[in-house]
Amino acid sequence: MRLRSLLFVPGDRPERMAKAMHSAADAVILDLEDSVAPTRKPAAREAVAAFLANGARAKPVFVRINTLSDGMAEADLAALGSCAPDALVLPKAEGRASIEWLDELLSNTQLDRLPLLPIATETPTAVFALGSYRDIASRLLALTWGAEDLSAAIGATATREAGGFTAPYQIVRTLALFGAHAAGVPAIETVYTDIKDCDGLASAAARAARDGFAGMLAIHPSQLDVINAAFDPSEAELARARAIVAAFAEHPEAGALALEGQMIDAPHAKLAHRLIERAGQR
Numbered sequence: 001m002r003l004r005s006l007l008f009v010p011g012d013r014p015e016r017m018a019k020a021m022h023s024a025a026d027a028v029i030l031d032l033e034d035s036v037a038p039t040r041k042p043a044a045r046e047a048v049a050a051f052l053a054n055g056a057r058a059k060p061v062f063v064r065i066n067t068l069s070d071g072m073a074e075a076d077l078a079a080l081g082s083c084a085p086d087a088l089v090l091p092k093a094e095g096r097a098s099i100e101w102l103d104e105l106l107s108n109t110q111l112d113r114l115p116l117l118p119i120a121t122e123t124p125t126a127v128f129a130l131g132s133y134r135d136i137a138s139r140l141l142a143l144t145w146g147a148e149d150l151s152a153a154i155g156a157t158a159t160r161e162a163g164g165f166t167a168p169y170q171i172v173r174t175l176a177l178f179g180a181h182a183a184g185v186p187a188i189e190t191v192y193t194d195i196k197d198c199d200g201l202a203s204a205a206a207r208a209a210r211d212g213f214a215g216m217l218a219i220h221p222s223q224l225d226v227i228n229a230a231f232d233p234s235e236a237e238l239a240r241a242r243a244i245v246a247a248f249a250e251h252p253e254a255g256a257l258a259l260e261g262q263m264i265d266a267p268h269a270k271l272a273h274r275l276i277e278r279a280g281q282r
Contacts, residue, residue, distance in 0.1 A: 002215075012040045031063075063088055093119060142180065209231050241275040243260075
């Protein structure tokens with residue numbers, strides 16, 4: 001499953017769900033949490049369950065349930081019944097303990113063993129649990145992070161400044177990235193909240209692809225083409241990757257080689273294979 005772009009759709013907007021199936025998103029997240037007002041939760045659950053039941057999925061569909069701590073997740077799961085999405089997104093996850101808690105709720109239901117996508121940095125406690133996801137890696141589809149809820153939890157007045165995240169959130173982003181890779185699952189970059197700032201989005205997505213993220217969350221369809229382009233290897237990158245693979249194929253006993261005046265070794269070969277694999281998923 002390719003996860004360059006994951007588009008959030010409010011669960012109480014069924015007309016947007018159908019449109020999202022024809023968007024450029026690799027996957028769609030039907031949201032029962034932050035984008036739905038408390039009074040609209042019951043209607044959102046009904047709309048999401050109805051959409052999943054009608055079978056009109058042109059791409060993977062995930063559902064973001066509510067947090068485990070507020071008691072609403074149980075109602076979300078009950079409303080889904082046998083209408084299983086392709087994965088569940090868990091907000092305010094706090095490491096292995098949260099995944100095991102959710103697994104307990106899912107046991108003996110038709111949603112049991114669904115792949116899970118935790119949003120892994122939305123509380124201070126969560127930051128210190130990022131290393132524990134490797135212990136339950138088989139349950140994970142990917143791992144993503146968020147800054148807005150975390151900033152509210154600690155009273156920060158901003159998460160970004162010119163050029164990117166402020167220092168605390170740079171640290172959290174980095175830890176989430178390594179937490180995902182330690183678990184052996186794709187790392188997904190958080191949302192870019194300024195819908196009208198295409199240049200800023202392009203820079204953020206390019207940084208994410210450069211740093212080792214596999215994809216990015218989106219909050220509006222207009223962001224999708226920019227995000228997808230950032231996570232698709234360029235022709236120049238692919239050409240170099242193929243040259244590296246070819247060089248090692250010609251010299252299978254070599255530990256390191258010179259290519260175009262630069263030294264290449266096993267890590268370069270590994271990255272080259274990954275780039276070629278990503279291109280094959282187009």
